Amino acid sequence: MTRARDVSRLITTPPNIYATDTETSSAGYLTNASASSSYLTQASASTIYKGSNFRNLIINGDMQIAQRNTSASSLTTTGYRTADRWQFQITTQGTWTMSVENDAPTGSGFRKSTKVLCTTADASPAAGDVVLLSQTIEGQNLQQIKKGTAAAEQLTVSFWVKSNVTGTYIFEIYDADNTRAISKSYTISASGVWEYKTITIPADTTGAFDNDNDASVFIQWFLGAGSNLTSGTLNSSSWVSPTTANRVVGQVNLASAISNYWQITGVQLEINATATPFEFEPFETTLRKCQRYYQKSYNYSVVPGTADGANATFTTTSRSNTSIPSLNTGRFGVVMRGSPTMTWYSPSTGASGKIRDVSAGVDRTIVWNFDSGDNFGGWIITDNAPSDGAEVRGQWQAVAEL
Numbered sequence: 001m002t003r004a005r006d007v008s009r010l011i012t013t014p015p016n017i018y019a020t021d022t023e024t025s026s027a028g029y030l031t032n033a034s035a036s037s038s039y040l041t042q043a044s045a046s047t048i049y050k051g052s053n054f055r056n057l058i059i060n061g062d063m064q065i066a067q068r069n070t071s072a073s074s075l076t077t078t079g080y081r082t083a084d085r086w087q088f089q090i091t092t093q094g095t096w097t098m099s100v101e102n103d104a105p106t107g108s109g110f111r112k113s114t115k116v117l118c119t120t121a122d123a124s125p126a127a128g129d130v131v132l133l134s135q136t137i138e139g140q141n142l143q144q145i146k147k148g149t150a151a152a153e154q155l156t157v158s159f160w161v162k163s164n165v166t167g168t169y170i171f172e173i174y175d176a177d178n179t180r181a182i183s184k185s186y187t188i189s190a191s192g193v194w195e196y197k198t199i200t201i202p203a204d205t206t207g208a209f210d211n212d213n214d215a216s217v218f219i220q221w222f223l224g225a226g227s228n229l230t231s232g233t234l235n236s237s238s239w240v241s242p243t244t245a246n247r248v249v250g251q252v253n254l255a256s257a258i259s260n261y262w263q264i265t266g267v268q269l270e271i272n273a274t275a276t277p278f279e280f281e282p283f284e285t286t287l288r289k290c291q292r293y294y295q296k297s298y299n300y301s302v303v304p305g306t307a308d309g310a311n312a313t314f315t316t317t318s319r320s321n322t323s324i325p326s327l328n329t330g331r332f333g334v335v336m337r338g339s340p341t342m343t344w345y346s347p348s349t350g351a352s353g354k355i356r357d358v359s360a361g362v363d364r365t366i367v368w369n370f371d372s373g374d375n376f377g378g379w380i381i382t383d384n385a386p387s388d389g390a391e392v393r394g395q396w397q398a399v400a401e402l
Contacts, residue, residue, distance in 0.1 A: 056279045057142065058135055058219065059085045059289045061159075061267035063100055063112040067287075067294055068397075069303050071099040073119070080401055083114045084290035085135050087401075093129035093224050094255035095120030104265050105160050105194040109280060113160070113265035116223060122255040129226040130248075131255060133264065136402040138337065139177060139209040139216035145271060147175070148208030155201040157219070158275035161186075162194045163262040167252040170225075170234070171199055174218040174242070178207030181242040183235050185250055196266075198275040204239035213337050215402040219269060223254040223262055291334040296397040304397045309347035312356075312393040329378040332398065340398035342368035342377070347395050355394030357386045366394060374400070
């Protein structure tokens with residue numbers, strides 16, 4: 001039973017509601033005194049930052065989660081490599097290493113950052129070259145923005161950034177549902193120093209986001225681009241149907257020299273006209289968000305493709321005819337965005353597309369194509385299928401990225 005004084009505490013202590021300076025303590029929260037002295041009227045409620053919980057539209061903005069790996073080198077193609085939900089994109093502009101670093105602004109509460117390091121320079125990029133870091137967001141997670149209506153909301157992105165290359169960088173939000181975009185510039189002023197940046201994006205009353213699980217918005221930090229994207233006038237005042245030449249005007253070329261780098265952490269995108277303090281989440285909360293797009297059977301710190309049997313999926317075959325492939329099924333720990341692309345690995349050899357027939361001491365070929373979905377799927381052992389009652393083990397990764 002809840003005691004009387006506990007009920008009083010629940011009433012007078014609102015959970016993590018941000019308010020204006022006149023209503024807050026020095027920490028930026030509503031105080032017990034201000035909450036208990038008056039009710040929040042409609043007028044005062046309008047000054048409170050919108051969405052006190054889950055207000056950050058970015059997933060893994062503090063770079064804490066890295067299920068795949070913490071470092072990937074010799075990058076010349078687009079892909080998800082290290083920190084979850086962060087995609088490195090490139091079209092023939094240098095060679096790079098992407099890593100999660102134990103480096104962040106002192107006293108900020110952050111402990112990690114994503115770093116992009118140039119290892120092969122491209123001082124004179126071709127017209128179609130580009131390199132950037134991005135995060136893509138599902139349309140059904142953006143409906144509260146009310147884009148495409150008269151009530152459309154402003155957005156603010158905030159982040160910490162550091163580079164040895166000072167100058168102008170371009171940030172862009174690209175609406176894939178309606179082919180609309182807006183670009184904003186920010187300046188890195190000092191070499192090798194963490195700097196805090198905020199950018200406010202005006203509301204857009206044209207073009208609603210689709211309410212589905214597909215890609216609706218690309219949030220993009222450019223690091224270099226050729227003349228196709230830089231030869232016009234930067235589109236920074238309002239959302240428009242973008243002209244390619246106006247998207248990345250003024251951007252420095254991070255690929256101009258070997259050892260140039262750029263780092264970012266503390267990324268927050270929210271519905272508000274100004275930035276609010278970063279919304280820190282429990283590790284397991286962010287991990288489960290990331291697992292909607294990527295999961296693996298390996299223990300957290302083990303890179304997929306490693307010969308490692310810990311936590312491997314285990315089953316025994318049950319069949320009456322050895323000429324019939326063995327069928328098996330399983331469920332994901334978190335419902336995925338869609339039916340994933342599965343890759344299996346032998347826990348004994350690390351070989352891709354294989355599982356281990358422990359009973360026979362050999363790898364077997366496996367195919368994931370039996371009634372697969374976002375929460376359930378089946379696999380078929382097709383290569384010299386094991387005997388009835390054989391013990392088989394396999395590691396896997398499941399990818400449902402946007």
